[in-house]
Amino acid sequence: MSDIRPGGPVFAPEEVETPPKEVSKSSKPASLWTDAWRDLRRRPIFIASCCIIAVLVVMAIWPSLFSSIDPFNARTCELATARQLPSAGHPFGRDNLGCDLYARTIYGAANSLVIGISTSVFAAIIGGLLGLIAGFFGGATDTVASRITEIFFAIPSILGALLIGSTFRGSGLGIWLVVISLTLLGWPMTFRIMRAAVITAKSQDFVIAARALGAGSARIMFRHLLPNALAPVIVVATINLGGFIAAEAALSYLGVGVQPPEISWGLMIADAQRRFLEAPLPLIFPAVFLSVTVLAFIMLGDAVRDALDPKLR
């Protein structure tokens, strides 16, 4: 499982020497990404977070590998056994409705990951594209885009998501409503970072040189600016991913996120909270899973940032 390689590594990881001047026979080229990958593989934090994320991904895709009980089947719940302590066959015990806590916790991973990853990807794409356009064209385009971003920035995110969530509650979008509202409130961060990175890259000689050799605007934006401005956006998207998962839990807790009968760690925390003093375990288990997941993505983002920033090396 340790050889799972999420995000970015472009080249095979063979250890290769790159003689700087001498003619090399078949050495792999050392790009920013290869260097970063080589650097990442030696970081314990990166390996640890990748392992956790790999387990979570498997858990989200094939939850039945981990639990033989199907929590969506109401017959697995027995009200009589509500808040039962861990016992054989029910390692985490049972929740307020007598459902198996372990199975529910396992099945909750899917929604957290889907919401976290898709929000992060959408926010990165929207914010990234707008940032690229604003940074490249500057002037009035930049001013308008930046002011719009500031308006979105000014909305307190929980409040904004509450508003969107409660307004479109009956829309039938399910978890995608959470994705949409978090994306709407999350893209300004990527916008700012992309815009700043593009403005830095724009004044570099190779962009001017590309223009002098006849490259048009689109080519300069996507071939010369984007690849050179991508690193900070990837870092922020990874770190934000953890934040979005936590935000999903918060929204579900507040009742505007994932709706029953869907399972989500935030929902489970909300349910368990009413009887917390009596039965703390139904709250503690999903909360621990949530924290570990968020932590894993933030650690991954940190490791990627350190690896992509040559100055920190």
Added chain:
Amino acid sequence: MKRTSPDVLPAEGGHGDHPLLAVDNLHVEFRTRAGVVRAVNGVSYTVNPGETLAVLGESGSGKSVTAQAIMGILDMPPAVIPKGEIRFRGTDLLKLSEEARTQVRGQRIAMIFQDALSALNPVFTVGWQISEMFRVHRGMSKSDGMKKAVELMDRVRIPAARQRVNDYPHQFSGGMRQRIMIAMSIALDPEVLIADEPTTALDVTVQAQIMELLADLQRESQMGLILITHDLGVVADVADKIAVMYAGRIVENAPVHDIYRAPAHPYTKGLLESIPRVDLKGQDLYAIKGLPPNLLELPTGCAFHPRCPYRQDNCVTDSPPLYQISGWRGSACHYWREVLDGEQ
């Protein structure tokens, strides 16, 4: 700006009576908060096929700004071109639409830069970057483009081109990087190549190799070469004619040998005298007194007068025109005769 279709550009080889590239009374200003910086104040020069023009001058003399104006890569604003024409085979580039100018850039007029490392995109292999020229402008496939890239790398004499085509810019030495930059710029057989201090970032032996390469490529393709430099040593062997710039003006132009034999402007003379010479070992180096002018507040009259040993009263008030001395020889000095005769 008036929209003109790209096909108004005359075909290669046509219009025999026009010079290949003519810069005519070009003015460039930068409108900054501190005021108007007059970077180029009426520069004129011409380049013909197979000819090398060296544009000589110190930092801030406007030589690079002129080149960027020709390429159309000045940031406008803050840059403004209030006056002047840049005629390519008789067509004024400044009147073309942006699309038409993009057609000119790289295909008809190309440019190479001082620092090849920063002028190459760090995240793509050199082969990708050279072949990009063919993919974008010639619609070639990736593999054909790569083949052409290897050919070009051979042509600019990069050893083991086939093995190195997939390396990244930072894996090459400075001289090799400049060769890659040159390969990219000549990829589409431009008719004019502008080299903006192509050897400044390189050590002396590599400088000579790069200049030799440029000269050879020019001989093969008969392109016009504009060589921008502050290094008189680089110029002597390869240039046909020289234009010396000071404070955004051409102060002297001449065929290359005339200028070394007998400069006709005190600034040129100062430049030649400040070259270190082996036979004067142990003596102090000559340096032109004073500092280059502040382009925000150019001196009145002749911009060089505060530093000029030939200064007379009228230099402070009258700006000298470019006096024609003979044929392609001019000097913007009221006292060019005295300078030419070496009297002081």
